Amino acid sequence: MSNRHVLVIGAGAAGLTAAIRAAESGARVTLLNAHPKPGLKILMSGGTRCNVTHQKVTERDYFGGSRNVVARILRAFDVQQTLDWFEDDMQVALKLEDTGKYFPLTDDANTVLDALLREAERAGVTLRGGQRVVRLTRVANGWRAGIQRVRDASSLGDAVSGSGQTEWPLPAIHPEAWEEADAVIVATGGLSYPRSGSDGTGYALLNSLGHTLTPPVPALVPLTADDPLCAAAQGVTTDVALTLHQKGAKPQKFEGSLLIAHFGYTGPVALDLSRHFSGADPATRRVTCNFLPHADHEWLLEDWLARADRESVRTVRRHLGTWLPDRLACELSWEAEIDPGRALPQVARARREKLFSNLLARDLRVTGTLGYERAEVTAGGVPLSEVDASTLESRVAPGLYLCGEVLDVEGRLGGFNFQWAWSSGTVAGRSAAKGRDAEREAAR
Ligand SMILES: Cc1cc2nc3c(=O)[nH]c(=O)nc-3n(C[C@H](O)[C@H](O)[C@H](O)COP(=O)(O)OP(=O)(O)OC[C@H]3O[C@@H](n4cnc5c(N)ncnc54)[C@H](O)[C@@H]3O)c2cc1C
Secondary structure (H helix, E strand, C coil): CCCCEEEEECCCHHHHHHHHHHHHCCCEEEEEECCCCCCHHHHHHHHHCCCCEECCCCHHHEEECCHHHHHHHHHHCCHHHHHHHHHHHCCCCEEECCCCEEEECCCCHHHHHHHHHHHHHHHCCEEEECEEEEEEEEECCEEEEEEEECCCHHHCCCCCCCCCCCCCCCCCCCCCEEEEECEEEECCCCCCCHHHCCCCHHHHHHHHCCCCCEEEEEECCCEEECCHHHHHCCCCEEEEEEEEECCCCCCEEEEEEEEECCCEEECHHHHHHHHHHHHCCCCCCEEEEECCCCCCHHHHHHHHHHHHHHCCCCEHHHHHHCCCCHHHHHHHHHHCCCCCCCEHHHCCHHHHHHHHHHHHHEECCEEEECCHHHCCEEEEEECHHHECCCCCEECCCCCEEECHHHECEEECCCCHHHHHHHHHHHHHHHHHHHHHHHHHHHHC
């Protein structure tokens, strides 16, 4: 028994994991969560099914800080260990889907959260909901946290302001209670879905201790657009390649399924592109779409001419309908000023060229994103260079440990963000329970 008291701030996926690991390692653990209910994002995740992890996870699935550090943390608690932890230790049967994603067999995120809460209780973690840490200071041999009691959860989330902020002031709230500990783990998440309590207070606590922040921006978030295509083809889903262009940077390409919505674009490919759009130069960024990712101009022309030759009555609508949903085919045709009911041989060359250019690289007129209220994750956060790569202990404030989304790491869609939470939470929890002296002792 280490006899150390470890205080974990934030009971999301990362904080619950860190608390369990610290308690299993012998520490006395107190876990505080701003929202009265812990793990709210776990319940919302994966369409309420919770995509726990992915079949293959590497550092290349993540953005933000150093990939070497990410790789090291993932190695410390990898996918196989995660599967064993859920299935053997917590009795959560998982299933692997064709997409490579793992979900609980029950298709119910409650199964995952309930198991984590049971495991925390079994390990002896004291969990207190509705307790928001608003101050964090060093005392002689450890830490002192000032706590606000959250009586009304609807008051959470107001602290969030615009993107790209690097300074976060502490909330002007006088703490009602204090908690002392030998070590503190900050697992306060980013800014997405701020009503869950991830409202930037964690950033303010870390700022007040001397940490810097890579400016946070919403990621894995739907894109807004000022595009008539959205009204005309609302509800259509199709496989595309999107390219993000900005002045002075190499274009970035993303492939996958696009869902056209009344407000703009969503679906996996739009979500994966969003973090790059949020971080790109607002003056020059634009997104183009290739609706036929496996075709090029030469192939389109040859195919068109051959069809027109063989089948003189074949309409544009029918021709495009080979690859595209009907409503989208008709709209793209009208945009090129071609009546979709017109036969291929009757289409003027200039209009046909306009249609090809729309099919292969149409500007989607993206204006922004739906913001933190609808972002699955936050890009940015505390730079990995400010933590020890093997323990996740702060280099700025020794005795403080960080894990989860509060760090400048975010994964692509598919279970990668939870894997980061399980891996980084495990490392931070075990390290905080041991403390530096024990580690030095062990290294001797
Ligand atoms: C709708 C949605 C669907 C998602 N689906 C998936 C998915 O299927 N697979 C996947 O891998 N990822 C998914 N994600 C992303 C994933 O949920 C997050 O990356 C992950 O939950 C981050 O965990 P975390 O513990 O770092 O932060 P969070 O889950 O944000 O938890 C932080 C906790 O800290 C608390 N807190 C904040 N500040 C304080 C404070 N000052 N004092 C005390 N407590 C505080 C909050 O109340 C919160 O409970 C999804 C996210 C969303 C929003």
